[in-house]
Amino acid sequence: MRIVFAGSPAAAVPSLEALARRHEVALVVTRGASPQGRRRVVTPTPVAAAAERLGLTVLEADRLDAAAAEAIAGVGAELGVVVAYGGLVREPLLSTPAHGWINLHFSLLPAYRGAAPVQRALMAGEDETGVSVFRLVPELDAGPIVRMVASPVPPLATAGELLETLAASGADVLVDAVDAIEVGTATFEPQVGEPSFAPKLALADGLLRLDEPAPAVLDRFRGVTPEPGAHVLLGGERVKVLALTRSAADPLPAGTARLVGKDAVLGTATAALALGEVQPAGRQAMRAADWLRGRGGEVVLDA
Known part of the structure; x- marks a missing residue:
């Protein structure tokens, strides 16, 4: 054709x-x-x-x-x-x-x-x-x-x-x-069911809501990666979250990021998540463990 x-x-x-x-x-x-x-x-x-x-x-x-x-x-x-x-x-x-x-x-x-x-x-x-x-x-x-x-x-x-x-x-x-x-064999059939809608994402959609259960936080991270990108806030500044996965670590208070051994762990409303890589405002991407080590091993993120 x-x-x-x-x-x-x-x-x-x-x-x-x-x-x-x-x-x-x-x-x-x-x-x-x-x-x-x-x-x-x-x-x-x-x-x-x-x-x-x-x-x-x-x-x-x-x-x-x-x-x-x-x-x-x-x-x-x-x-x-x-x-x-x-x-x-x-x-x-x-x-x-x-x-x-x-x-x-x-x-x-x-x-x-x-x-x-x-x-x-x-x-x-x-x-x-x-x-x-x-x-x-x-x-x-x-x-x-x-x-x-x-x-x-x-x-x-x-x-x-x-x-x-x-x-x-x-x-x-x-x-x-x-x-x-x-x-000439194509057959077009009407759509069946109640529609749902998927509007374009905005930067604000990338904010991880750490007062939600871990699966919901991880789902949001996956949905906004790579664009518009996931982030958390610390002192009002965006910290991009570039890698986030499940973790076997003990739960932390929601919104707390802590160095546990050699690993960076992020607290949610339920289970902890493994924080792999971040990019603080105005800096290069880095291992989350190195970021936390430079901040005393723990930060409490903005609510």
Whole structure:
């Protein structure tokens, strides 16, 4: 099929690569280059970089306005495919390709509609997730489904790790859906069940609430890692938490971080957690044990 592909982050690259192997990707739409990293170097999106490597035509557009819609319509695509583009497809563009637009979404719809399905699922402690391929409609992530595949959530996976896994498996599911649309065997079924929503995360979502039980603290850490990043507060300043796991240590008072032998341990409302690596404000990342050793072996974090 002749396809227009819209995507931006690394999670969309496996889908672009898989589609380019089997179909004609006439145009790749992605968000514009933006400052990245500590030095704020202007960098193309991962999808833009992949498209250049594949020799595909790229249109950089932060939103699908009239000019972008005209450019997309001009390539004569039969199908539009979206994977984490970061913008909405509205009419009349929604109806421009003969087969409309489909979207690869990283949840079992109608659960976790929105921008952060993997992150929110982990924060909620879900033990199952998956991918859905559905037809775009004006309502957010509400269109009928052509493919859905469930998979277990690895017990200690962070959002970054789980998203990488789903991006790889989802690419195959997406190609299967496109193949079915091409030969006319695709069947779209309405979503079933009560929807839940997964709004984009903010920096404040990364604050670990140490008055909660240990599993909830660990779920939040996994859900916000690597972005926007987990943190605690000490004297009003953020201390980034880069590694956090279960611990066999005795419980500590909630909000206390203590050096126990050679290990850094963090207290929650129930069990202790092993604090592996931190990054205090204005400093480099370091072993949490070294951080605590430099502060007398124990700190009481802000409530």
